Amino acid sequence: MKNTLMVAFATLTLCACVPTYKLVKPGAVPVGDGSLSVTPRIEWNEVPGIQRQVWEDEWTQNGPLLETIGFVSGLPDGKSLIKHRKKDDAQVAVFRADMTPNDLVSMVESAYRVAGVTVFAVDSVSPAPFLGGTGLKMNYRYSPGDGIGKRGTAVLRVVNGRLYLMKLEGVSSHYYEASQPEFEHLVASATLKK
Amino acid sequence: MLGLGGCACCLAQPSRAYVLPTDIEPLIGPDYQPLDTDERGIWQSCERIEEIIQASDRLFRAPEMQKYTQGVMERLLGRPASELRIYLVHDATFNAAMFPTGMMVVHTGFMVRARNEAQYAAVLGHEAGHYFRKHTLQQYRSIRTKAAVGALISVGAGIAAGAGGGGTYDASWIDVANGINLALMLSVFTYSRAMETEADAYGISLMNRAGYQPHSAADVWRQLIDERKQSAEVRKKRYNDRADSVVSTHPPSDQRMVDLSDTAEMLRSEGSEASFDGRDEWQAVIRPHMPTLLDEQVKRNDPGASLYLVDSLAKDGWTGLLHYQQGEIYRMRGAPDDGAKAAMAYAASVQLPDAPPEAWRAHGYALLKAGNAADGRGALARYLELNPSATDANMIRFTLAQ
Numbered sequence: 001m002k003n004t005l006m007v008a009f010a011t012l013t014l015c016a017c018v019p020t021y022k023l024v025k026p027g028a029v030p031v032g033d034g035s036l037s038v039t040p041r042i043e044w045n046e047v048p049g050i051q052r053q054v055w056e057d058e059w060t061q062n063g064p065l066l067e068t069i070g071f072v073s074g075l076p077d078g079k080s081l082i083k084h085r086k087k088d089d090a091q092v093a094v095f096r097a098d099m100t101p102n103d104l105v106s107m108v109e110s111a112y113r114v115a116g117v118t119v120f121a122v123d124s125v126s127p128a129p130f131l132g133g134t135g136l137k138m139n140y141r142y143s144p145g146d147g148i149g150k151r152g153t154a155v156l157r158v159v160n161g162r163l164y165l166m167k168l169e170g171v172s173s174h175y176y177e178a179s180q181p182e183f184e185h186l187v188a189s190a191t192l193k194k
Numbered sequence: 195m196l197g198l199g200g201c202a203c204c205l206a207q208p209s210r211a212y213v214l215p216t217d218i219e220p221l222i223g224p225d226y227q228p229l230d231t232d233e234r235g236i237w238q239s240c241e242r243i244e245e246i247i248q249a250s251d252r253l254f255r256a257p258e259m260q261k262y263t264q265g266v267m268e269r270l271l272g273r274p275a276s277e278l279r280i281y282l283v284h285d286a287t288f289n290a291a292m293f294p295t296g297m298m299v300v301h302t303g304f305m306v307r308a309r310n311e312a313q314y315a316a317v318l319g320h321e322a323g324h325y326f327r328k329h330t331l332q333q334y335r336s337i338r339t340k341a342a343v344g345a346l347i348s349v350g351a352g353i354a355a356g357a358g359g360g361g362t363y364d365a366s367w368i369d370v371a372n373g374i375n376l377a378l379m380l381s382v383f384t385y386s387r388a389m390e391t392e393a394d395a396y397g398i399s400l401m402n403r404a405g406y407q408p409h410s411a412a413d414v415w416r417q418l419i420d421e422r423k424q425s426a427e428v429r430k431k432r433y434n435d436r437a438d439s440v441v442s443t444h445p446p447s448d449q450r451m452v453d454l455s456d457t458a459e460m461l462r463s464e465g466s467e468a469s470f471d472g473r474d475e476w477q478a479v480i481r482p483h484m485p486t487l488l489d490e491q492v493k494r495n496d497p498g499a500s501l502y503l504v505d506s507l508a509k510d511g512w513t514g515l516l517h518y519q520q521g522e523i524y525r526m527r528g529a530p531d532d533g534a535k536a537a538m539a540y541a542a543s544v545q546l547p548d549a550p551p552e553a554w555r556a557h558g559y560a561l562l563k564a565g566n567a568a569d570g571r572g573a574l575a576r577y578l579e580l581n582p583s584a585t586d587a588n589m590i591r592f593t594l595a596q
Contacts (some may be wrong), residue, residue: 087431090494093526100559101589103525106493110526113493116366118284118302119252120493125586136589143251143284 019048024059030193031057032073036164039189042182044069053083067170067179069186074162081111081165090114097161101125101136104156104163112142119143130157131164131192141172151176155187166190218396220326224277233294233331239375240295246370247281247299254282254302262479263300263318266311270319270400278322285366286490288418291382292321294330299367305480306487307417307503311472312410315401320411323396329389333381394450398457405470408458415451421502428498428527485550488519497527514549517542521556536560544573551580555590562593 024044030037032055044059047068057071058064075081077097084091092114093107105125112120120142128137135157143149152169168183170176228234247253259282267275277296285301292298298321308314324330372379385393394411402408426433461468480487492500500523508516521539524532537560543553558573574590584590 087429089425089429089499090496093495094528096528098563100563101586101593102555102559105586106522106526110493110495113286113490114495116369118286118490122585124588126588127592134592149251 019050021048022046028189031071034073035193036071036073037191037193038071038166038186040182041185051083053079061179062175065171067168067175069179069183070165070167070169072163072165072167074159074164077161081107082114095163097158099158104136104158105138108138108154108156108165109140117142117144128155128187130155130166130187131159131190133157133159135164148172153180153183159192164190164192218323218327218392218399221328222326226277232335236331236334236375236378237295239378240293240297242374243293243367243371244279244281244295244297246374247283247297247367250283250367252284252367254284254305256282256483259305259479259483262475263314266315267318267322269404270315270322270406272403278325280318283367284490286494287366290317290321292324292330293382294325294328296325298322298325302483302487302490306484306491307414307421308476308480309413309417309473309506310410311476312401312406312470313414314476315404315406315472316397316411316414319397319400320393321397322400323393324385324389327389327392327396329385329393330378330381333385333389334377336386337377337380337384390450391453394454395457398454398461402461402466402468405468407469407471408461408466409455410471412451412455412458415447415454417506419448419451421499424502425496425498428501485515488515492519492522492526495526497523512542512546514543514546514553517546518550518553518556521553521560525556533560533563537564544576551577551584554580555584555586 022045024040024046026040026042028037028039035055040059042061044061047058047060047064049056049058052058055073055075057073059069059071060067072081075095078094080092080094082092090113092111093103095107096103099107105122109120109122121140123139123141125136125138127134129135130137135155137153137155140152140154141149142152149172150169151172152167154165154167156163156165158164166183166187168176168179170179228237260280263280263282264275267278267280278298279296280298280300282300282305283302286303287301288303288307289301290299290304298318300318304317305314308317368379368383398408398411401411423433488504491503494500501520504516504520504523517539521536521543524536524539536556540553540557540560543549544557554573554577558570558575558577561567561570561573564570571594574594578584578587578590581587
């Protein structure tokens, strides 16, 4: 009996520690630290993230290996898209509020390269409406180690010195394109907390 | 994810057990086939890994470079190397790996650092040493016996990046190969001290016989050690010459460099006249790819290592490409005075005839940041003129219209 209780306790403890997916229902919903809101038309799953920073969120429909939509709700000047140890050899470029479009694009690219991606190509960079003003939209492709190519779209804008970013990435065959209309809708629906 | 823990580049341990290059004979010939169950199992895993690499977008598709590499290997062996299949792979880390089936993987991160054909041959020869001495099979049995795999499985996990990064994926072909057979990959990347020493000695004997300057083998490590020291200095940490674990990046070893240098000296004292470094040949074949390969390194934002590499290449003369990449290193590092340093590097780049179009873009934005709108716009316009179909042309036009 004692052993059974211990196993039950261990199981409960383990379950409590394991992050789980949460359902995101259609309708206005805050993301990241709550300063950014979007309005999904369909249900999504919020991906659990142990090391995620406070302004980050990530959603998926078919699993993160196939497609994700990522949010950054106001990265402050001096912070990085990925949390690093100070002594890591390779680090994502730190965000600065006065970054040029060229700086922003290479900062996003470096987030992939630092994670080990070597084959990364930017297909296009163009101005795009985002959060009531003109932001920047970049389309890109990259190759993970398994050879299954992925495509991505990131929309970025610096507002009051903070970086707001929404990003779709998915397997090139089917998943990226299938999620594109909903992603475009989410970008168009995005608003900042007043 | 396994780093450069083993292989040609992976001398995880100093090589104190000195091995004379003349003492080593190959254990297998050109038509070698697996002998027992262990070997057949390893070969099956290797074949799966090879299929993935063959189909991967990460293959460095450069036919002339492929032919050149095969030529270097055949010169080393002194015969056609039909049993060896060499895959050049886009990976910015300094590494190469040899599998028991004859599959060799060479990273672009090594290629960008090699200064001449002899250095390239040094690493290919070392990897061939692992193959002809059947090191993977020996190490596989050793690892399995020690039941080390279970304890190390956790380190094979992939990288999980945040929303702003690359999402969830296996970043390297090594991650995928780990999933197929972790014990095999540990064998490939964590050879013992004795095996690395033996492969070094085997490689240098091949170099000597083929007429390659044997000192070039030590030069590979000298450069890498210097680069790693500079990388550590910039990140304000202590340089560590040894591997703490199999997830460490490639641990160059001072002792290994000394042993290789001593061996080269011994060969010279015994009358070796091998002196070919193949610098011109290497430059001719690698030059067209340097923009891509340097970009792979610089975009990782390891400023100490990248500055070391660019400064070293510039000893042969500064080019527009090198100045541009120097500027990119400063721009991405973002230290307090790096903006000014980057601006100077871009300005120097566009003065040279071989400046890449991107140097004009960077120069233009640097000028705009500095408040020089007229010249900044002029530089951006020049970028569009040089590259009218640039992927960011719309963004540049938008900036110009502001």
